Amino acid sequence: MEETAPERDTAQAGTGSAAGRAAEPLLELSGLEKHFPITSGLVFKRQAGRVHAVDGIDLTVHAGETLGLVGESGCGKSTTGRLVARLLEPTGGSIRYGGRDITHASRxxxxxxxAEIQMIFQDPYSSLNPRHTVGGIIRGPMEINGIDPPGGRDRRVRELLEIVGLNPEHYNRFPHEFSGGQRQRIGVARALALDPRLIVADEPVSALDVSIQAQVVNLLQRLQRELGIAFLFIAHDLAVVRHFSQRVAVMYLGKIVEIADRDSLYERPRHPYTHALLSAVPEVGLESAPGTGPRERIRLAGDVPSPIAPPSGCRFRTRCWKAQEKCAAEEPPLVRLEGNREGHLTACHFPEAPTVHGRDVVLDPALA
Incomplete structure (x- = not known):
């Protein structure tokens, strides 16, 4: 199915619902960039190039929702998370939180x-200080921010341990006495210590066994339901992202190439890169579903280009089976395609026809 002219979406990355689009986003990234300089020379250093880790992305996260950010390793997902938490200084663009510009805010x-933007780190082993007790680790944010909760900090530490499913009496133990899954729960408790509104979860389950992954993801879901916390959920495991996220953004080589609500993106991917990623996800029982055959597996040719010298135009064109001359000459904007009123944004000159399990979907003529 051939698409007609694209239609720009002024809402950037809306939630797909009228109510969601009407509310002001809790977090809004606009044209966000992070370039790391490459220097040469031992005495007289000079800049020899730049790593385009994040190169002009637009994202929004609304209160109480989870936005999944997916892509291959090295695409800029973790750098984006650290920019949101202001652990890194942006090179360009803007970060707005709660309607306030915090792009270059001072310490x-x-x-x-x-206190409102907390982070769960990827490695549950290196993210906890081995010299501190669990109680000291969780109590630390409260001490730094001068927060004295009712009943005292130690009581709050015990409450947080119980919330994440750990024995409150173990607050005097050290991290090495816990398993990987338990350590990650300690990291979650530390992130909750200041009652945040937004948590940046950077690959929070990638270092854990599958059974422990499920426990941690279910814990995060329960906390979101009970506390109304918004998540920027960074991961490369598409099955975990589908389980936890309401919307999903796909990132490739520092750029956002597709954003949509979970069901729309997983069932009807429009960007070739998203299509390739989803084709690699094993789905038990798909081949036996009535009216569907085996899902086509797409093997991308070549390697991911260097972020030091990304390709001109569309950055995915060097591996894309649909690439044409226009793809090298023009960078495709992230737009809402004509015939799509669900907030599904795609950055592609020649988007994929909407399909479900490899079968073409016929759009409503009123939307075409």
Missing amino acids: RELRPIR
């Missing part, structure tokens, strides 16, 4: 905001 200005 003093960021102090009250940091």
Whole structure:
């Protein structure tokens, strides 16, 4: 199915519902960039190039929702998370949180905001100080921010341990006495210590066994339901992202190539890269479903280009089976395609026809 002219979406990355689009986003990234300089020379250093880790992305996260951010390793997902938490200084673009521009806010200005934006790190082993007790690790954010909860900090530590499913009496133990899954729960408890509104979860389950992954993801879902926390959920496991996220953004070589609500993206991917990623996800029982055959597996040719010298135009064109001259000459904007009113945004000159399990989907003529 051939698409007609694309239609720009002024809402950037809306939730797909009228109510969601009407509310002001809790977090809004606009044209966000992070370039790391490459220097040469031992004495007289000079800049020899730049790594385009994040290169002009637009994203929104609304209160209480989970936005999944997926892509291959090295595409800029973790750098994006660290920019949101202001652990890195942006090169360009803007970060707005709660309607306030925090792109270049000073440490003093960021102090009250940091309490509302917390982070769960990927490695549960290196992210906890081995010299501190679990109680000291969870109590630390409260001490730094001068917060004295009712009943005292130790009581709050025990409450948080119980919330994440650990024995409150173990607050005097050290991290090495816990398993990987338990350590990650400690990291979650630390992130909850300041009652955040937004948590950046950077590959929070990738270092865990499959059974432990399910426990941690279910814990995060329960906390979101009970506390109304928004998540920027960074992962490369598409099955986990589908289980946890309401919307999903796909990233490739520092760029966002597709954003949609979970069901729309997984069932009707429009960007060739998204199509290739989803084709690699094993789905038990898909081949035996009535009216469907085996899903086509797409093997991408070549390697991911270097972020030091990304390709011109569309960055995916060097591996794309649909690439044409226009793809090298023009960078495709992230737009809402004509005939799509669900907030499904795609950055492709020649988007895929909407399919479900490899079968073409016929759009409503009123939308075409």
